[in-house]
Amino acid sequence: MAHDIRIVTEAELRGAVGLDLDTVRVIEEAFGALSDGGVVMPPVLSMDLAEAHGEVDVKTAYIPGFSGFAIKVSPGFFDNPKLGLPSLNGLMILFSAQTGLVEAVFLDNGYLTDLRTAAAGAVAARHLAPERVQVAGVIGTGVQARLQARAAHLVRPFERLLIWGRDAERARACADDLSDMKCDIAVADSPADLVRDSQLVITTTPARAPVIEAAWLHPGLHITAMGSDQAGKTEIDPKALVQADLYVADRAAQVEKLGELRGAIAAGLWDRGAPVELGDVIRGRARGRQGQTDITICDLTGTGAQDTAIATHVMARLAGRDVGAVIRA
Amino acid sequence: MAHDIRIVTEAELRGAVGLDLDTVRVIEEAFGALSDGGVVMPPVLSMDLAEAHGEVDVKTAYIPGFSGFAIKVSPGFFDNPKLGLPSLNGLMILFSAQTGLVEAVFLDNGYLTDLRTAAAGAVAARHLAPERVQVAGVIGTGVQARLQARAAHLVRPFERLLIWGRDAERARACADDLSDMKCDIAVADSPADLVRDSQLVITTTPARAPVIEAAWLHPGLHITAMGSDQAGKTEIDPKALVQADLYVADRAAQVEKLGELRGAIAAGLWDRGAPVELGDVIRGRARGRQGQTDITICDLTGTGAQDTAIATHVMARLAGRDVGAVIRA
Numbered sequence: 001m002a003h004d005i006r007i008v009t010e011a012e013l014r015g016a017v018g019l020d021l022d023t024v025r026v027i028e029e030a031f032g033a034l035s036d037g038g039v040v041m042p043p044v045l046s047m048d049l050a051e052a053h054g055e056v057d058v059k060t061a062y063i064p065g066f067s068g069f070a071i072k073v074s075p076g077f078f079d080n081p082k083l084g085l086p087s088l089n090g091l092m093i094l095f096s097a098q099t100g101l102v103e104a105v106f107l108d109n110g111y112l113t114d115l116r117t118a119a120a121g122a123v124a125a126r127h128l129a130p131e132r133v134q135v136a137g138v139i140g141t142g143v144q145a146r147l148q149a150r151a152a153h154l155v156r157p158f159e160r161l162l163i164w165g166r167d168a169e170r171a172r173a174c175a176d177d178l179s180d181m182k183c184d185i186a187v188a189d190s191p192a193d194l195v196r197d198s199q200l201v202i203t204t205t206p207a208r209a210p211v212i213e214a215a216w217l218h219p220g221l222h223i224t225a226m227g228s229d230q231a232g233k234t235e236i237d238p239k240a241l242v243q244a245d246l247y248v249a250d251r252a253a254q255v256e257k258l259g260e261l262r263g264a265i266a267a268g269l270w271d272r273g274a275p276v277e278l279g280d281v282i283r284g285r286a287r288g289r290q291g292q293t294d295i296t297i298c299d300l301t302g303t304g305a306q307d308t309a310i311a312t313h314v315m316a317r318l319a320g321r322d323v324g325a326v327i328r329a
Numbered sequence: 330m331a332h333d334i335r336i337v338t339e340a341e342l343r344g345a346v347g348l349d350l351d352t353v354r355v356i357e358e359a360f361g362a363l364s365d366g367g368v369v370m371p372p373v374l375s376m377d378l379a380e381a382h383g384e385v386d387v388k389t390a391y392i393p394g395f396s397g398f399a400i401k402v403s404p405g406f407f408d409n410p411k412l413g414l415p416s417l418n419g420l421m422i423l424f425s426a427q428t429g430l431v432e433a434v435f436l437d438n439g440y441l442t443d444l445r446t447a448a449a450g451a452v453a454a455r456h457l458a459p460e461r462v463q464v465a466g467v468i469g470t471g472v473q474a475r476l477q478a479r480a481a482h483l484v485r486p487f488e489r490l491l492i493w494g495r496d497a498e499r500a501r502a503c504a505d506d507l508s509d510m511k512c513d514i515a516v517a518d519s520p521a522d523l524v525r526d527s528q529l530v531i532t533t534t535p536a537r538a539p540v541i542e543a544a545w546l547h548p549g550l551h552i553t554a555m556g557s558d559q560a561g562k563t564e565i566d567p568k569a570l571v572q573a574d575l576y577v578a579d580r581a582a583q584v585e586k587l588g589e590l591r592g593a594i595a596a597g598l599w600d601r602g603a604p605v606e607l608g609d610v611i612r613g614r615a616r617g618r619q620g621q622t623d624i625t626i627c628d629l630t631g632t633g634a635q636d637t638a639i640a641t642h643v644m645a646r647l648a649g650r651d652v653g654a655v656i657r658a
Binding site: 005007009010011038040042043045046047048049051052054056058060062064069071073075076077080083085089090091093095097098099100101102105107109325327328329 | 334336338339340367369371372374375376377378380381383385387389391393398400402404405406409412414418419420422424426427428429430431434436438654656657658
């Protein structure tokens with residue numbers, strides 16, 4: 001029996017949904033649902049294509065109460081820049097959670113992933129950063145550096161933004177791209193300087209050795225580490241996880257394999273069992289920050305639940321609107 | 330950077346590619362490639378949605394030398410018939426094996442899976458059935474019963490086809506649907522009768538207890554068991570696997586978990602280690618049937634390599650043709 005499937009391109013998606021408090025709320029709800037239980041989120045399907053210098057990840061999650069579930073395919077082909085193509089691309093498919101029928105294909109080239117990843121940063125900041133953030137610092141100079149800065153500002157309207165990257169020119173370009181933000185922006189001289197002066201720090205790098213040292217932690221600091229999403233990546237000295245008053249995971253089962261916790265466990269530093277999850281803090285099942293001087297760290301590895309949440313959100317936004325092509329299949 | 334993506338519906342796919350010797354050759358090549366090595370085929374991503382009485386499987390494989398790789402999503406939602414919808418549907422996405430860019434979305438509702446599954450039956454018959462098959466028998470009365478009969482006839486042009494199913498009316502309907510085939514067709518009284526009179530038998534059921542007894546095996550018989558594709562399903566008495574002169578798997582690592590071999594291992598009957606794979610027989614790395622009187626069994630659980638092969642084949646068929654919608658994304 002034929003039914004309508006909506007096919008939406010990246011350009012159309014960019015026109016329909018952006019980084020705003022509505023998107024943050026949707027991702028917050030996905031984390032809450034993870035905490036409520038009943039979410040079905042299989043391990044990531046991962047295919048390593050050494051021959052093509054590429055990799056493909058497939059993520060999905062079913063969230064009770066959501067009308068659809070997404071399957072996201074994220075290819076990364078690292079010789080693409082030689083061909084003038086981006087390394088990362090991919091798409092999301094939205095299925096009806098009631099019938100399994102395909103409802104939409106979002107040819108987003110990773111845009112929705114960028115969005116839901118940035119929104120998760122805002123959720124972490126909302127629930128874990130000090131109430132009052134005067135200075136925020138972003139480490140890294142890529143797409144997520146830009147988006148995380150904007151996402152954080154939605155929930156903690158800081159007055160000053162510091163940016164640091166290994167390449168000072170890229171850091172300046174990042175600052176320039178953010179010049180429309182309603183705050184001062186400066187490039188920091190070093191990550192140590194950036195951390196010292198900030199109450200909220202977001203790390204957005206693919207680093208394989210810590211960028212932030214444990215000695216730099218100071219009272220009233222919150223760090224969101226969103227760079228590490230596979231074994232081998234790490235942005236924070238494992239000792240920092242234990243020194244902090246609170247270490248929070250997006251998903252406990254993931255951070256111990258793909259996130260910062262992996263290093264702390266490997267080094268024999270971590271003996272606190274499964275870490276608190278962000279959803280538990282959102283739902284009030286676990287205590288978050290206890291006061292302005294606490295040191296908190298949130299580790300984001302990225303979940304299929306976020307993909308399902310953003311895809312369902314986009315579909316709701318598009319309802320009744322003439323966006324994309326409709327195919328009867 | 331925008332590129333063109335072709336979106337093709339089930340109806341368009343049915344017009345473009347069917348069950349013929351060309352399709353059989355493509356699937357044969359996929360099995361050969363599996364034997365050659367270098368294929369990357371991750372375990373199936375499987376999501377069980379008890380709440381919705383549904384399940385979703387994601388399969389993929391990268392085959393060296395193929396221009397693309399497919400990711401196939403197969404949802405099964407078993408309350409759909411109550412809504413007048415089919416239980417099974419889904420789609421395939423074809424990616425460039427060089428850049429990872431999406432090349433095509435095949436909204437096939439499972440049609441390409443039906444096709445590649447039937448073609449695998451023909452490949453098994455070509456390489457394992459006796460040279461001369463006068464009577465073929467199909468057990469089961471669904472879509473695959475029909476397709477497997479036609480596929481087998483492409484490579485072993487038998488004179489008589491027997492069909493048996495638990496529901497005699499469905500068996501007759503199946504026979505009627507095949508009345509255009511160039512052979513006599515009859516409904517068998519029992520599976521024992523069907524096996525006794527056939528040189529080639531294909532089982533296409535979702536049975537959870539053996540339909541074929543080991544005592545029924547006779548010289549010059551080949552059986553292809555394509556029904557079992559998950560733990561708990563079985564169509565053939567495990568003793569038959571040991572009694573046969575040769576038992577061949579589509580993929581050794583799969584049949585011991587999802588296929589007929591699982592039962593034989595569980596019963597302590599199987600002590601021959603990893604079974605021969607169909608691709609090894611195709612490539613001449615393992616011996617197949619040794620003579621007209623051998624008894625052979627082939628166990629097909631379905632592989633991502635078949636999906637990649639059929640999707641790549643479809644794309645080649647569509648090249649230069651105005652089929653489907655082209656979206657610049």
